[in-house]
Amino acid sequence: MNGVNELEFFIDYSRCIGCKACVQACEECDTHRGVSLIHLETIMRADSVQTAPQVCMHCEEPICAQVCPADAIKKTDDGVVQSSLKPRCIGCSNCVLACPFGVPKYRAEINQMMKCDMCYDRTSVGKRPMCATVCPSGALTFTTREHIERTRQGVAIREWMFGGEAVKTKVNVMVPVEVQRVDVAVERLGGTRTDQYDVASLLMGD
Amino acid sequence: MAKPPVSIPELVSKFGPRLNRVPATGWSTDVEPDRVVKTHCCFCGQQCGIQLKVHDNKVIGFEPWEDFPFNQGRLCPKGVKRYMQDEHPDRLKAPLMRKDGAGFVPVSWDEALDKVAGEIRRIQQAYGNDAFALLGGASLTNEKAYLMGKFARVAVKTANIDYNGRLCMVSAGAASKKILGIDRGANPWSDIPKAQAILVAGANVAECAPITTNYLWQARENGAKVIVMDPRMTPIARNADLFIPVRSGGDIGVFNGMLHVMIERGWIDREFIARHTTGWEQVEEAVRKYTPEYAAKIAGVPASMIVRAAEIWGPAPTSFLLHARGIEHHSKGVLNCMAAINLVVASGRIGREGCGYAMITGQGNGQGGREQGQKCDQLPGARDIENPEHRKYIASVWGVPEESIPHKGLSMVPIFEAIHAGKIKGLLAVSCNPMVSLPNNSYIREAYEKLEFSCQIDFFLSEAARYCDVVLAGSLMEEDEGTTTNVEGRVIHHQKAVGPPADARVDWQIICDIARRLGAGDKFNFNSSREIFDELRLASKGGISDYYGITWERIDEEKGVFWPCPSPEHPGTPRLYEGGKFAHADGKAHFQPVEWRPAAEETDTDYPIILTTGRVVSQYLSGTQTRRIGALVDQYPQPLCEIHPLLANKLGIADGDFVKVESRRGSVTVRASLVKTIRPDTVFVPYHWPLDRAANNMTVRAIDPISNIPEYKICAVRVSKAPAPHDAIAELEMQAGGVR
Numbered sequence: 001m002n003g004v005n006e007l008e009f010f011i012d013y014s015r016c017i018g019c020k021a022c023v024q025a026c027e028e029c030d031t032h033r034g035v036s037l038i039h040l041e042t043i044m045r046a047d048s049v050q051t052a053p054q055v056c057m058h059c060e061e062p063i064c065a066q067v068c069p070a071d072a073i074k075k076t077d078d079g080v081v082q083s084s085l086k087p088r089c090i091g092c093s094n095c096v097l098a099c100p101f102g103v104p105k106y107r108a109e110i111n112q113m114m115k116c117d118m119c120y121d122r123t124s125v126g127k128r129p130m131c132a133t134v135c136p137s138g139a140l141t142f143t144t145r146e147h148i149e150r151t152r153q154g155v156a157i158r159e160w161m162f163g164g165e166a167v168k169t170k171v172n173v174m175v176p177v178e179v180q181r182v183d184v185a186v187e188r189l190g191g192t193r194t195d196q197y198d199v200a201s202l203l204m205g206d
Numbered sequence: 207m208a209k210p211p212v213s214i215p216e217l218v219s220k221f222g223p224r225l226n227r228v229p230a231t232g233w234s235t236d237v238e239p240d241r242v243v244k245t246h247c248c249f250c251g252q253q254c255g256i257q258l259k260v261h262d263n264k265v266i267g268f269e270p271w272e273d274f275p276f277n278q279g280r281l282c283p284k285g286v287k288r289y290m291q292d293e294h295p296d297r298l299k300a301p302l303m304r305k306d307g308a309g310f311v312p313v314s315w316d317e318a319l320d321k322v323a324g325e326i327r328r329i330q331q332a333y334g335n336d337a338f339a340l341l342g343g344a345s346l347t348n349e350k351a352y353l354m355g356k357f358a359r360v361a362v363k364t365a366n367i368d369y370n371g372r373l374c375m376v377s378a379g380a381a382s383k384k385i386l387g388i389d390r391g392a393n394p395w396s397d398i399p400k401a402q403a404i405l406v407a408g409a410n411v412a413e414c415a416p417i418t419t420n421y422l423w424q425a426r427e428n429g430a431k432v433i434v435m436d437p438r439m440t441p442i443a444r445n446a447d448l449f450i451p452v453r454s455g456g457d458i459g460v461f462n463g464m465l466h467v468m469i470e471r472g473w474i475d476r477e478f479i480a481r482h483t484t485g486w487e488q489v490e491e492a493v494r495k496y497t498p499e500y501a502a503k504i505a506g507v508p509a510s511m512i513v514r515a516a517e518i519w520g521p522a523p524t525s526f527l528l529h530a531r532g533i534e535h536h537s538k539g540v541l542n543c544m545a546a547i548n549l550v551v552a553s554g555r556i557g558r559e560g561c562g563y564a565m566i567t568g569q570g571n572g573q574g575g576r577e578q579g580q581k582c583d584q585l586p587g588a589r590d591i592e593n594p595e596h597r598k599y600i601a602s603v604w605g606v607p608e609e610s611i612p613h614k615g616l617s618m619v620p621i622f623e624a625i626h627a628g629k630i631k632g633l634l635a636v637s638c639n640p641m642v643s644l645p646n647n648s649y650i651r652e653a654y655e656k657l658e659f660s661c662q663i664d665f666f667l668s669e670a671a672r673y674c675d676v677v678l679a680g681s682l683m684e685e686d687e688g689t690t691t692n693v694e695g696r697v698i699h700h701q702k703a704v705g706p707p708a709d710a711r712v713d714w715q716i717i718c719d720i721a722r723r724l725g726a727g728d729k730f731n732f733n734s735s736r737e738i739f740d741e742l743r744l745a746s747k748g749g750i751s752d753y754y755g756i757t758w759e760r761i762d763e764e765k766g767v768f769w770p771c772p773s774p775e776h777p778g779t780p781r782l783y784e785g786g787k788f789a790h791a792d793g794k795a796h797f798q799p800v801e802w803r804p805a806a807e808e809t810d811t812d813y814p815i816i817l818t819t820g821r822v823v824s825q826y827l828s829g830t831q832t833r834r835i836g837a838l839v840d841q842y843p844q845p846l847c848e849i850h851p852l853l854a855n856k857l858g859i860a861d862g863d864f865v866k867v868e869s870r871r872g873s874v875t876v877r878a879s880l881v882k883t884i885r886p887d888t889v890f891v892p893y894h895w896p897l898d899r900a901a902n903n904m905t906v907r908a909i910d911p912i913s914n915i916p917e918y919k920i921c922a923v924r925v926s927k928a929p930a931p932h933d934a935i936a937e938l939e940m941q942a943g944g945v946r
Contacts, residue, residue: 015423017412017441019823020841024283027837028267034233046851046861047882049441133270134281136416138423153427197439198882199451200852205508 009118009132009140010148010156011053012174016139018042018051022131029119029130032083037116038131039102048197053140055131056081056103056116057158058170064095064104064115072113079170080120084113100162100184118171148174157181208633208657210672211304214897214943215934220309221667222296223829223941227836230264230293237261244271245701246690247285248345248683249826251567252277252417253692254285255765258684258703265292265684265703275765276395276692282416283824283838290835291682292704296666298679299708310667310677315709315719318676322634323723325659325675326362329632335363335612339621339630342369343637344568344575345827346713347688347700348753349738351571352586352745353717353730354636355579358612360604360729361721365615366630368582370638372618375572376913377539378529378565384540384798385547386782387789388750389588390573390695391564392556393526394768394780399424400560403522404432405515407457407546408532408919412441413823415530415566415693425526431518435460436532437818438848438890439883448514451885453506454818454920457533458802461545462493463501463512464519465552469493473520475554482554482786485797489548492799504802506885524560525553531568531820535918537806539910545800552797557783567693569827570683574691577751578742582615586742587749596749603745604729617914619644619907625653632659634720636680636713641669642828642896645916646871646907663713668830669896679710686712688735689761694780696766697756714738747772750789805920806908809887813869813922815853816888819901820919825894833894833941844940845895846879849925850886854878859927864945866928867891869921872903875931876945889925893918897943898935 020040027036039054062081065073072088073095075081084095084104091111095104104115119129123142127133132142141148148156156172159181173182195201210217231237239259247254255274259267268289270279301318302310329338340362342354351369358367379389386392398404398421411418422442426432434446435457443449452460468474469490479486498509505512519525527550533542547563555561567573579586579600586603589596591614601608616624622644624630633654644650654660654673662671663680671677684703691697706712714735721730732738736758746769747754755771756778768778788795809816824841826832833839847865859865861880866873867889874891876899884890893901906921931945938944 014445015419017416017419017823019282019412019416021281021283021286021416024286024837024841025281028286030235033235034228046880049439049444049883051441128272128279130270133272133279134286136277136280136282137412137419151424151427195882197444199439199884200850200882200886202449202451203507203885205510 006144007128007142008145009055009129009142009171010174011055011171012139012141012152012154013052014174015137016051016053017137018049019136021134021136022053022140025130025134029122031117031119031121032114035114037114047195053131054101054103055140055171056118057101058118060168060170063098063100067094067098069094080118080123082117082120083115086112089113100160100165100167160184208654208660208673208675211306212309214672215938216309217667217672218938218942223666223833224296225836225839225941226290226294226834229266229290231261231266237266239266242269243701243703245684245703246698247281247288249284249288249570250415251569251572251693252415253570253690253698254281254417256281256285258289260703263704265289276694276696277417280417280420283841284826284832287835287837290837291831292684294834296834297707298665298667298677299710300679302677302679304675315711318678319719319723322661322676322678323720325632326724329658333631336365336615337630338362338364338632339366339616340364341618341621341633341635341638341640342367342580344369344371344374344572345570345637345683346575347571347686347690347735348574348578348697348742349688349735350713351575351580352578352742353714353738355586356604356729357717357721360606361724361726363610363612365612366582366621367580367615368618368621369575369580370618370643371569371572371576371581372914373643373916374531374568375565375576377534377536377910377915378543379576380540380913381543381547382565385544385551385796388782389576390751390782391567391693392782393562393564394694394696395421397560397562397781398422398526399428401425401524401526402430403519403525404430405519405525405527405549406432406442407435407527407529408534409528409530409566410436410440410532410820411566414568414821416823418566433515433518437885437888448511448518450505450507450511450515453885454816454888455536455805456505457542458545458800459496459501459504460507460512460515461549462496462800462802463498463505464516465489465493465549466496466501467498467513467516468520468552471516471520473516474552478554478786479552482788483551483795483797484792485799488799489797492801519549519553525555526561527563528566530566532919535915536920537908537910537917538803539915540912541800544798548797548800551795557781557786562781564693571690573693573695574689574697577691577746582617587746588751589749599748600745603741606729619909619914619916622650622653625656628656631657633657634661635670636663639668639670639828639830641673642894642900642902645902645905645918647900647902648872649907663716665710666830666834668828678716680716681706681710681712686714686735689739689758691769692766695768697753697761697769698766699758699761806917807906807921809922813924815923815925817867817869817904817921817923818888818890818919819893819905820890821894822892825892827894829894829941839941844945845874845876845892845899845901847876847925848879848881848884848890850882850884851880852886854880857925857927859925864928864930865925867904867923867925869904869906869923871906874899874901874903875928889923895943898931899943899945
């Protein structure tokens with residue numbers, strides 16, 4: 001359980017402007033300098049300018065660790081799921097396939113999985129993660145729950161349902177107040193096209 | 207002789223743009239910084255606070271500066287990777303002289319400076335003083351901008367100095383001055399989240415002023431309704447409460463239409479208008495015919511959107527207007543801005559907390575760069591070069607006879623027209639790259655080719671520097687100390703992180719050295735940039751942009767000081783026009799009636815599509831710096847033509863196809879990006895690239911009659927599918943103008 005004054009990670013996808021400041025800053029983090037571990041997804045550029053940043057969500061029961069045959073993925077006492085341990089990782093990519101958020105990536109050049117560790121070198125000494133410090137839109141924020149509740153209209157939740165699989169994460173996501181859990185139904189994966197942002201249809205008027 | 211001495215590919219192979227991908231000390235984390243320097247980003251007008259890590263006189267990385275109030279550690283990708291321009295293989299480290307057929311060869315400073323001074327003298331003796339022109343820039347510190355203005359009037363004695371803020375801020379500035387009396391954003395950014403209605407007109411905030419996004423979103427969290435006007439659904443438009451996909455050049459339709467509805471529904475502050483303004487009757491008369499239906503035809507959007515905009519803006523208790531180049535880059539740019547500002551003054555919502563207006567200044571020192579006297583019509587302190595009192599005061603500061611100060615000279619585009627006409631024969635430029643940034647690019651290239659002598663102070667061999675006889679190796683922002691003035695009017699302090707490399711010199715010393723050779727050494731006897739700032743303070747004293755009370759120490763202590771700040775005891779002025787006191791002599795705001803007129807070049811049957819140009823988030827202006835940073839180039843490597851699928855289908859164009867975008871003046875061949883987020887009558891090409899990838903090959907050389915800003919945001923083109931280009935330019939790396 002998180003303490004009242006503890007700094008937490010909050011993602012608000014609706015704020016993201018796709019600028020990639022997070023991607024560029026991630027590789028400046030000392031634990032993995034030169035390698036960016038955050039993902040910035042462009043959803044469907046043909047239809048929309050929507051983008052979404054994806055850090056590791058740091059699951060309470062990390063699926064990546066559960067499926068690792070080499071026991072190479074460890075969670076710290078403060079709930080941060082670390083990158084794979086170099087001596088143990090066998091590069092099998094089970095974690096890559098299993099993570100519901102698509103976070104771990106296998107890096108062939110070092111035959112090892114690397115993933116976001118919430119800038120452990122920074123957060124463990126009271127600094128904020130690089131991505132959530134530089135993010136110019138507030139899509140990524142590292143602050144107290146009290147502060148986020150005071151300054152945002154949405155609510156912060158950390159419960160997800162992927163098909164039948166319930167997942168609880170350390171990282172929060174901002175959602176409208178009526179939402180208690182993010183349900184990701186299997187049939188929605190793969191993407192449906194939308195005309196919501198089609199300027200041509202906006203111009204047709206009412 | 208101002209032609210490239212060898213072929214472009216040969217110059218590119220020697221001087222770049224090449225990509226720097228690795229920090230000066232590698233990606234290793236073993237190297238501890240000797241120093242961490244609290245300073246500011248060198249790029250846009252947000253001027254975000256940032257800390258640069260320095261080791262062994264090299265900038266090796268950055269750390270966010272969370273205590274700086276404006277951005278609180280936030281940065282865009284350009285700010286994050288800015289340090290990669292230091293220790294760059296393309297960096298100019300010595301003066302260069304053009305040798306026909308051989309390229310640019312390093313020479314001694316004496317040889318280079320003697321040549322520059324000699325050519326200035328020769329040209330002026332042969333053709334008159336005004337035959338030599340100077341170009342400055344809004345990436346210069348206040349100190350350098352001030353020095354350029356003084357250098358022009360006192361050392362070179364030419365009337366013809368202008369700067370690249372002419373391509374950026376002048377429409378906003380002229381409109382703001384006409385109505386409110388001061389060319390500066392009226393409010394600090396901290397007022398934005400306190401506004402209940404926000405109108406963002408022609409500003410791609412997410413890409414061009416990314417830090418401002420958080421201010422907008424915070425306003426929305428506080429309950430504000432946000433209206434965005436743009437021909438493209440930009441990232442901020444996606445979440446706006448009302449997105450108006452206005453036709454480029456149709457903005458006055460929206461503004462006057464909104465005002466029409468506001469008058470009709472009684473959403474006008476008549477008491478404020480009576481007490482604090484003049485000219486309302488003419489405005490009321492002018493907007494009478496702008497019914498939503500009439501206005502909608504001009505704006506190219508449904509009338510209901512204009513009504514809805516008025517319903518959001520009209521009755522709001524607090525409000526904030528933001529506009530940028532989207533409405534300013536027009537041959538009616540000043541009119542567009544005045545129509546927008548009329549909405550603010552008519553509501554009476556200005557000069558209070560959460561109520562106000564700001565233009566989003568684009569360039570790093572876009573604000574300060576337009577105050578210190580490097581504009582063709584201006585003296586320091588935002589003074590008027592034709593006002594006898596102003597001339598007298600500045601003459602006394604400079605210690606020169608008033609009559610020796612030249613009168614108003616030509617602005618940026620007319621300078622190039624005067625080169626074509628044979629009236630201007632020599633050019634010295636700093637902090638600008640007209641070969642990418644000016645419209646109708648082939649015309650600009652031909653002008654360079656007609657010059658007898660051209661010189662540029664530059665840190666990289668920019669596309670314009672290729673057309674020079676002498677290139678003087680100058681300094682990056684982090685290699686010198688000085689001040690800039692951010693988008694809010696907050697004067698801030700850039701610290702020197704490192705010295706210029708090898709034989710490069712700080713810009714102000716170069717300018718002083720030329721002045722000495724021109725016989726004006728006693729007026730340019732500065733030993734430090736601080737001494738220049740102190741003279742600037744005095745020169746600005748009593749002017750509109752009064753810096754007299756601002757010292758570098760105060761800036762550091764107070765994390766910036768807002769001008770006007772007339773005395774050391776004065777707290778500075780974050781918010782202008784408090785209590786309805788405007789800056790005209792009568793203390794009132796002067797409404798300006800605005801009538802829409804067409805663009806210089808509207809579409810026709812031969813050129814049936816609107817081209818609009820702009821920026822992408824990972825590149826900055828002409829790309830001289832950002833097209834050399836690998837991570838930023840990877841993010842958006844080459845210009846794409848955004849085109850709506852409806853239009854693309856009609857033209858038989860698929861996503862990723864090569865297309866030729868062609869106007870009466872020139873063309874580019876680039877790949878198409880099919881997106882539904884743009885109007886189907888409009889295509890968009892970003893402008894950061896040179897040569898056959900330059901969006902400014904197509905743009906029209908038409909300028910606003912008042913501000914002289916070029917019309918970058920609308921011209922007529924045709925678009926067709928094209929074969930993949932394989933010529934020598936196309937084969938260059940993408941950052942150099944190649945295409946893949």
